[in-house]
Amino acid sequence: MRPPMPLPGSKRRVGIQRALAWVGLALMALCFVWVQMLPMSHSVLGDRNTARKDGRVTLVVIDPGHGGQDSGAIRDGVLEKDLTLDVARRLDQSLRAKGLRTMRTRVADEYVSLANRAKAANEQHDCVFVSIHFDEGNRTAATGVNTYYATRQHGKWPLLASWLTFVQPVSNEPENFESQSLAGFVQQALVARTKAVDRGTRSEQFYVIANVNHPAVLVEGGFLTNDDEMRKLRTEDYRQQLAAAISDGVLRYRELARERGSRMGNDEPRA
Numbered sequence: 001m002r003p004p005m006p007l008p009g010s011k012r013r014v015g016i017q018r019a020l021a022w023v024g025l026a027l028m029a030l031c032f033v034w035v036q037m038l039p040m041s042h043s044v045l046g047d048r049n050t051a052r053k054d055g056r057v058t059l060v061v062i063d064p065g066h067g068g069q070d071s072g073a074i075r076d077g078v079l080e081k082d083l084t085l086d087v088a089r090r091l092d093q094s095l096r097a098k099g100l101r102t103m104r105t106r107v108a109d110e111y112v113s114l115a116n117r118a119k120a121a122n123e124q125h126d127c128v129f130v131s132i133h134f135d136e137g138n139r140t141a142a143t144g145v146n147t148y149y150a151t152r153q154h155g156k157w158p159l160l161a162s163w164l165t166f167v168q169p170v171s172n173e174p175e176n177f178e179s180q181s182l183a184g185f186v187q188q189a190l191v192a193r194t195k196a197v198d199r200g201t202r203s204e205q206f207y208v209i210a211n212v213n214h215p216a217v218l219v220e221g222g223f224l225t226n227d228d229e230m231r232k233l234r235t236e237d238y239r240q241q242l243a244a245a246i247s248d249g250v251l252r253y254r255e256l257a258r259e260r261g262s263r264m265g266n267d268e269p270r271a
């Protein structure tokens, strides 16, 4: 059977369709590039750079882990989400008493997604981020405090990060100096104040710290699964010591970051 005769002009139509397909593809590629470039022009990236250059810290974003339907670790009626909220409140008071501004990602027993916690921090300027958690171990013997930082922080991708993980750029920097040194000061102060077992600082890509574009740490303030630590965590005095220690560490970091900033010749007045 003879193929049907092409209608006049159909070749041209196919040509136009192909051209449109290519234009569509090009537009998609352009959008992709634009989305990648967008955060670069946004001030949040500038904030990170500012924090690095002059070390100005005027605000501490405090993140009490878990909340609402997410209780975190549970032991004998003690919920991690309640402990984190309590220590966060104490830390908030302690830092404000020292003249720092504070912000908490939650102030009540409510659920806040990790993305929204990171986003709240990324909307702020000149700040550091401290997430508070408590641990549970497979062995009841596990005990002590440790402070995490993320080696790679890609806070300029807070919304994309959750679904576009494959486009997240990997930083060329071998280490994350600011967060690592904040973690060091906090950990040092925690051990000095509480005399808890020093589990050191560790690098871990926890979402909430990896997606914040300010110096960020996550504190594990003790094991609910350890009898001795649990007994201490039940006391207000110990929780106050934990908060005071985190406050000490943040202030120490701020002091040194500030000195570094002045050595780099930044004469701006500091809060």
Ligand SMILES: [Zn+2]
Pocket (backbone or CB within 6 Å): 065, 066, 072, 073, 080, 133, 134
């Ligand atoms: Zn936790």
